Amino acid sequence: KAGVTQTPRYLIKTRGQQVTLSCSPISGHRSVSWYQQTPGQGLQFLFEYFSETQRNKGNFPGRFSGRQFSNSRSEMNVSTLELGDSALYLCASSLVGSGRPSTDTQYFGPGTRLTVL
Amino acid sequence: AQSVTQLDSHVSVSEGTPVLLRCNYSSSYSPSLFWYVQHPNKGLQLLLKYTSAATLVKGINGFEAEFKKSETSFHLTKPSAHMSDAAEYFCVVPNNNDMRFGAGTRLTVKP
Numbered sequence: 433k434a435g436v437t438q439t440p441r442y443l444i445k446t447r448g449q450q451v452t453l454s455c456s457p458i459s460g461h462r463s464v465s466w467y468q469q470t471p472g473q474g475l476q477f478l479f480e481y482f483s484e485t486q487r488n489k490g491n492f493p494g495r496f497s498g499r500q501f502s503n504s505r506s507e508m509n510v511s512t513l514e515l516g517d518s519a520l521y522l523c524a525s526s527l528v529g530s531g532r533p534s535t536d537t538q539y540f541g542p543g544t545r546l547t548v549l
Numbered sequence: 550a551q552s553v554t555q556l557d558s559h560v561s562v563s564e565g566t567p568v569l570l571r572c573n574y575s576s577s578y579s580p581s582l583f584w585y586v587q588h589p590n591k592g593l594q595l596l597l598k599y600t601s602a603a604t605l606v607k608g609i610n611g612f613e614a615e616f617k618k619s620e621t622s623f624h625l626t627k628p629s630a631h632m633s634d635a636a637e638y639f640c641v642v643p644n645n646n647d648m649r650f651g652a653g654t655r656l657t658v659k660p
Contacts, residue, residue, distance in 0.1 A: 465647070475639065477647040488646035522592055537583070538648060540592040
């Protein structure tokens with residue numbers, strides 16, 4: 433099976449612009465989660481989508497949004513970019529996603545490196 | 550809420566010597582636990598996961614981890630380090646609606 437793919441791999445934007453990142457999950461996986469990784473804050477959960485619905489959301493401002501399509505592909509959008517949004521954005525897919533307790537394994541894509549100037 | 554603490558931000562070993570990366574968890578029940586590895590400019594790759602079937606879990610590339618409930622630990626070990634093991638390692642626990650990552654341990658392998 434093909435792994436999780438993310439496009440683009442690298443992106444350079446300027447403050448105030450908006451950006452859209454794309455993630456294609458592993459075939460058959462219905463849950464897609466997004467994470468932001470920075471040297472200072474580490475890996476932080478952004479949100480999770482399952483069957484085209486946002487199921488969970490992390491503690492990020494409303495400038496960060498996402499959506500999921502019927503084929504489980506997902507996009508995340510960041511509007512009004514700030515310098516602090518520079519990060520590696522990781523997408524992860526899993527069969528069923530969140531739940532307590534969850535043994536569902538997340539598989540990660542290579543990430544999109546966003547640089548905001 | 551579930552959480553994990555990685556006790557070392559950086560571990561340095563010589564090639565061929567054992568590796569020990571430490572992780573303690575906090576949970577009100579026996580959780581699932583994961584170890585992921587991230588090589589530079591790459592995504593995260595699953596090394597192994599614990600799901601209560603067996604306390605000693607074997608993963609890829611010769612890594613294994615032992616779940617110790619009495620110590621609330623899930624340390625990652627490898628008998629003999631290889632240069633290609635140099636990377637960042639993350640201990641992870643599911644927490645209600647998301648996954649909680651440790652701060653990471655950077656493993657350096659010296660020739």
